[in-house]
Amino acid sequence: MTRITDTSAVQPKIKVQLFYSYAMYHKLLVMAALLVAGCKDPDVVNGGEASNWGEQPTLPVVSGVATFSLNANEDYVSVMGTTTPRMPNFPALATKTGIVRGYVADLSGKPLQGAYIGIRSTATGGYYSGASAETDAKGYYEISIPWGAAEFYAAGYTIDYGEGRAVLSLSSADGKLGSFPSAAGLVKNFVLLSYGVYSKDILSQKPRDQTNYAGGTLYITYNVSDPSSVFNPPTYIPENAEIQVTLTPDGPGLYGETRTFVIQKRASLLNYGFQIMNIPVGRYTISTKLRNGPSLQMEAVGRYANLYPYFGLIPATASGTAKLLFTPDSRSGNETIPNRSNWGSLQIKVELPN
CATH class of the missing domain: 1.20.5 (Single alpha-helices involved in coiled-coils or other helix-helix interfaces)
Structure with missing residues (x-):
């Protein structure tokens, strides 16, 4: 059946x-x-929870001792040269219409949460409208772009530094910033640097501008004895004597940097100071002396002298050696200009002991 x-x-x-x-x-x-x-x-290409940072390159090794000699005509030096460290590997992102988005990381490829990114747009008439965001736990940010020609006005991140906190500017990973049409959308990643050049185009025009470098800056100032003058206090530096400044790290820097820097400058009536720029972010012991001669007195002077209790020359007046932390232009808030150093140029006056 x-x-x-x-x-x-x-x-x-x-x-x-x-x-x-x-x-x-x-x-x-x-x-x-x-x-x-x-x-x-x-899902990775489009961002979100699936973001995969992948394997990262090893950190650059910054160790040993680097010595620089400045002649009578030279008045500045970048101790880390004119290079920028290699960038970390970022997750891939596709462009979204009307959206600017990307990632923020430190040099090791660690995503940074809480980084502040701000953009603003302007249309005919010159009126600005802005928008901002902070990165999430994966270092990701996304901002709807106000209509018009857009640009980044802020990119900053706050770190623990010494006994306080300091705001550092962020560097665009591709080294480029500029205006862009809001409708097109944009992907832009940022990196927290401890040293390096932000823009070689700007550097070629202003090589002695400390804001072009991610590292900290010192300005050593002094008086030079003038044989033609009847006024030559014993604290003045003799002409042609060599001032020697040594910066020794007090432990590893932001990315493990341990390099010691020795800068020798021949004193001259041609100038009364010199800048030491692009010093990797960290804590240092500074010592000053005449080469093959006595130690020098140091005093913090200028606009940053004694401005903040936890930054600068500590103590503010010292003989021979002192502690040193770079001084930020702003202590709080991450609204700092991208690709432009937020470190002030700390001025230190040196002279012979009286």
């Missing part, structure tokens, strides 16, 4: 299973094609 079975109840289930299998098969094909092309999963 032939048994007749009603199959109408199971047919929809079969169709669903076939559809599900086809969808899975299609997704596997898409992912395989992306892998062959060297791309990431679509």
